[in-house]
Amino acid sequence: MPPPSSGGVIVEILNILAGDDLAALGRTSPAYLHLLAEAMSHGFADRARWYGDPEFRPVPIDRLTSPAYGSMLRQRIVPDVTLPQDRYGTAPDAGTTHLSVIDGQGWPSRAPRPSTPRSAPCWSPVRPASSSTTRWTTSPPRPECRTASA
Numbered sequence: 001m002p003p004p005s006s007g008g009v010i011v012e013i014l015n016i017l018a019g020d021d022l023a024a025l026g027r028t029s030p031a032y033l034h035l036l037a038e039a040m041s042h043g044f045a046d047r048a049r050w051y052g053d054p055e056f057r058p059v060p061i062d063r064l065t066s067p068a069y070g071s072m073l074r075q076r077i078v079p080d081v082t083l084p085q086d087r088y089g090t091a092p093d094a095g096t097t098h099l100s101v102i103d104g105q106g107w108p109s110r111a112p113r114p115s116t117p118r119s120a121p122c123w124s125p126v127r128p129a130s131s132s133t134t135r136w137t138t139s140p141p142r143p144e145c146r147t148a149s150a
Contacts, residue, residue: 003051003059013043015070038077045088
């Protein structure tokens with residue numbers, strides 16, 4: 001799957017794990033879970049850093065999905081040690097935005113509702129009683145943020 005999907009991330013994670021006998025570790029063992037978590041940390045850090053629309057930014061998908069790159073990342077994984085966050089890679093985080101739009105039927109699953117990662121600024125829809133238009137405020141419905149007022 002081409003960027004910006006996460007298909008390449010799965011390939012990267014599998015390449016990181018390719019040299020390990022995962023079955024011998026046992027899928028619920030601490031060693032297996034640690035290895036899987038570390039491989040996923042590297043893969044998703046690369047997604048945050050590199051993935052986007054290839055028509056607007058270069059995405060080194062061949063390098064990210066190469067077995068050699070996966071092997072290099074595997075060498076960074078230390079048993080029983082979680083690396084500092086910057087060792088997985090860093091990327092500026094402007095947040096992820098998701099927006100669904102409803103049709104005339106008004107199905108809740110099609111209602112406008114943005115979503116952002118927990119680390120990004122919060123957004124919440126507000127529909128003033130006197131308007132049929134929804135405006136957005138930076139106060140989300142989550143407990144750690146204030147409730148929006150119309």
